[in-house]
Amino acid sequence: MQGNRGPLPPLYVDCANGVGINILSTFAKQVADTLPITPVNTDTANPAALNSQCGADYVKTKQALPPSVQAAGYLAKPGVRACSFDGDADRIVYYYLQDGKTFKLLDGDKIAVMVAMFFVDLVTKTKLSGEKKPEVGVVQTAYANGSSTKYLRSVSLVQRVHLQRLG
Amino acid sequence: MLEQSWEAHATALSNCQNTDSLVSTFTTLAHHLRVDLNGQASIVFARDTRPSGDELVKALRKGLEAFGTSVKIQDVGITTTPALHHVVRATNDKSGYTGTPTVEGYVEKLAKAFKVAIVR
DSSP states (O other): OOOOOOOOOOEEEEOTTSTHHHHHHHHHHHHTTTOOEEEEOOOTTOGGGTTTTOSHHHHHHHTSOOHHHHHHTGGGSTTOEEEEEOTTSSOEEEEEEETTTEEEEEOHHHHHHHHHHHHHHHHHHHTOOGGGSOOOEEEEETTSOHHHHHHHHHOTTOOEEEEEOOO | OOOHHHHHHHHHHHTOOSHHHHHHHHHHHHHHTTOOTTSOEEEEEEEOSOTHHHHHHHHHHHHHHTTGGGEEEEEEEEOOHHHHHHHHHHHHOTTSTTOOSSHHHHHHHHHHHHHHHOOO
């Protein structure tokens, strides 16, 4: 599979002024020619800044951009996406502005569906069939939104949907 | 994530009023869980950027050092939870399939996989 379409549109990553930036800065360098990443809210030196007016919890509960992202106008251009880590960077939400105006949130369930469909797409492109064709499976927790589980099960190219208990 | 049953164990241990009580609760728990206190153990830990991290790591080290050389300690430093998960898993996976048991190994693995999946 070869391509020459240049890098993806830029991604802004809100690091919630937490530890996410430690990993992200190295990762961003290594994928720079594929995905331009701009970290924001990276003040780890100030304990009071952690999750303050930023981060995944802020975005999910307020259903809004972090004020710093809003003010910078990063998402005004179509195709530009942003995401927010929580403080220890094991949770993430994505978001964008539809038509540069309407806030649209992509939470964990939506992200899982999109990633699953991406892998379904890759599997289809391999043109493998029968026993050689890889199966696509999705693991969700019991907290997952029922509609997302229902949707995944309805898509015949996703062979397994497993609900896993936590802990 | 802590396994469900360990919530009760952690509560019991943290509520011990004095050293004797802590030692006896600990020994009883080890016996109940069939843990060989003379066996070898390997502990990998990291912390995030919260200021409480320093003190917590100091306390953790003191607790682990009480067991002397039978406990191998690997301090991964300040990093994310998923990076620590990778280091633990890669440390345990002797086949090497999981990758290099370091934060750098985690990033390299992710970046490489991402670039293979997203061919432009």
